[in-house]
Amino acid sequence: MRRHPGGAADFRAVLPGHLITAVRRRGKYLWWALDDGDAVIAHLGMSGQFRVNGSPAPSLPPAPGEAPSVTEAIRHPHLRIRFTFDDGGPDVDFLDQRTFGGMSFAPGGADLPQEIAHIARDPLDPDFSLIAAVAAIRHKHTEIKRALLDQTAVSGIGNIYADEALWRVKLHGARPTEKLTRAQGRAVLTAAAEVMDEALAQGGTSFDALYVNVNGASGYFDRSLAAYGQADRPCPRCGTPIRREPFMNRSSFSCPRCQPRPRPARGH
């Protein structure tokens, strides 16, 4: 509840009596649209997950002094919020190990919460405009990978899918956006959409208990990654060992041969 004004007590107080009428997303944000026009926003951050109660998870006894939960259901060490419904449906749990994720209540936010309005549509959104996204990226004065991670031109792309998309179109992430051709812009965004499509078909990327669907199942797209996390392993295209470079306090992975660094811009 770090971002919810009023904190946990207020969040708990405003929810009862609402009916969820739709579930929507914008980039990596999700929200429940409520019948009176309000919304319940969620972002999974790095390690957040929604779980439908009854799905397998490591169990833990109630904390000392705490009564057993009403449902006698899963007590998970990273359980942060439990939603119960009076229509008899299963509980929904919000779990988060590293707490980069969170939830908040957004009055009037059913269509699009104002705190999310700056997030662009993602490539899988039915209303995504490739033309507009390419124009927005080329308009920026930065490097292509930074533009991909910045969610205001195109959303939904994180460190993994940025590296995979750049590898597919043979571009180094340090390429300046203002010198990117429209064709290159279209190509990298199309590649990003394809990577995300393929990853979704396999249930997501990480084979790890942190990254699961509402039923607790993990994906296995990590076996298909060409560049990300593949340092010193051969590029699937040319065999050159994949390189790892520090980038914004994290890492970038690329093929030194397929994705040569751009020449440093020369002053005149």
Next chain:
DNA sequence: AACCACACCTGTTCGC
């Protein structure tokens, strides 16, 4: 206005 470094987090792995 636009861009960028940084804080926020916890659990795991690595090096000494």
Next chain:
DNA sequence: TGCGAACAGGTGTGGT
């Protein structure tokens, strides 16, 4: 064996 450092990374914020 033990301990601290490094690492994983999305986003809001404050500084430039």
